Amino acid sequence: MKPLFLEDAYLSTAEAEVAGIREDGGIVLDQTCFYATSGGQPGDTGFLERENGDKIVIAGTVTGETKAEIIHIPAPDQAVPEIGEKLVMHIDWDRRYRLMQMHTACHLLSVICPYPITGASVSETDSRVDFDMSDTIDKAEVTARLMELVNANHPIFTRWIAEADLDANPSLIKSKNVRPPRGQGQIRLVCIGEDSSIDSQPCGGTHVGETAEVGEIHIGKIEKKGKENRRFRIRFGPAPA
Numbered sequence: 001m002k003p004l005f006l007e008d009a010y011l012s013t014a015e016a017e018v019a020g021i022r023e024d025g026g027i028v029l030d031q032t033c034f035y036a037t038s039g040g041q042p043g044d045t046g047f048l049e050r051e052n053g054d055k056i057v058i059a060g061t062v063t064g065e066t067k068a069e070i071i072h073i074p075a076p077d078q079a080v081p082e083i084g085e086k087l088v089m090h091i092d093w094d095r096r097y098r099l100m101q102m103h104t105a106c107h108l109l110s111v112i113c114p115y116p117i118t119g120a121s122v123s124e125t126d127s128r129v130d131f132d133m134s135d136t137i138d139k140a141e142v143t144a145r146l147m148e149l150v151n152a153n154h155p156i157f158t159r160w161i162a163e164a165d166l167d168a169n170p171s172l173i174k175s176k177n178v179r180p181p182r183g184q185g186q187i188r189l190v191c192i193g194e195d196s197s198i199d200s201q202p203c204g205g206t207h208v209g210e211t212a213e214v215g216e217i218h219i220g221k222i223e224k225k226g227k228e229n230r231r232f233r234i235r236f237g238p239a240p241a
């Protein structure tokens with residue numbers, strides 16, 4: 001199973017062949033552009049187009065026993081494709097693009113708030129990021145600094161490094177609880193700015209290609225969740241006056 005979204009987050013449609021049907025009805029393909037729920041980013045929805053034009057609606061995408069296994073979950077009462085059948089995948093691009101914008105916004109927030117991340121969750125309308133921090137920080141100031149990074153239109157790209165290089169640079173990891181997947185020898189870094197001048201951190205999610213694509217965002221709320229935990233909520237649009 002080849003995860004096409006790792007190399008090209010903008011691939012909204014591609015051909016695939018049915019590799020297997022699970023007992024629970026989940027569809028496994030030889031390659032996929034459907035992102036599977038992971039790292040706080042929800043999996044893709046969309047449909048698989050059969051040769052006769054019929055659609056198999058996909059309600060969600062998840063990982064299986066290992067992260068390398070990606071399972072497309074059909075909506076109720078969909079036809080079951082044949083093993084070996086060729087299909088054209090279509091992801092719900094509007095939804096995925098909003099998730100890419102919001103996911104990228106989380107990276108930008110982690111540049112402004114250089115504290116360990118204890119949790120994160122991305123949705124189509126907002127994102128939340130929890131930081132291990134006790135400082136008080138002004139949300140209007142954070143919004144202004146976020147928009148500086150957006151407006152500067154820094155490039156965003158990925159790069160693979162050897163696990164040994166990550167071991168030599170442990171400060172690259174910002175997440176306190178989530179460790180990048182190990183055992184494949186290579187770790188995927190998501191880099192922001194020319195020569196990674198703004199940021200780089202391990203991540204397997206999907207991101208926009210330039211920070212300006214995030215669009216206008218603001219910090220809706222900063223909640224105190226315990227003495228050393230602050231929960232930030234990022235929302236689309238200008239800050240309410």
Ligand SMILES: [Zn+2]
Binds near residue numbers: 103204206207
């Ligand atoms: Zn990411």
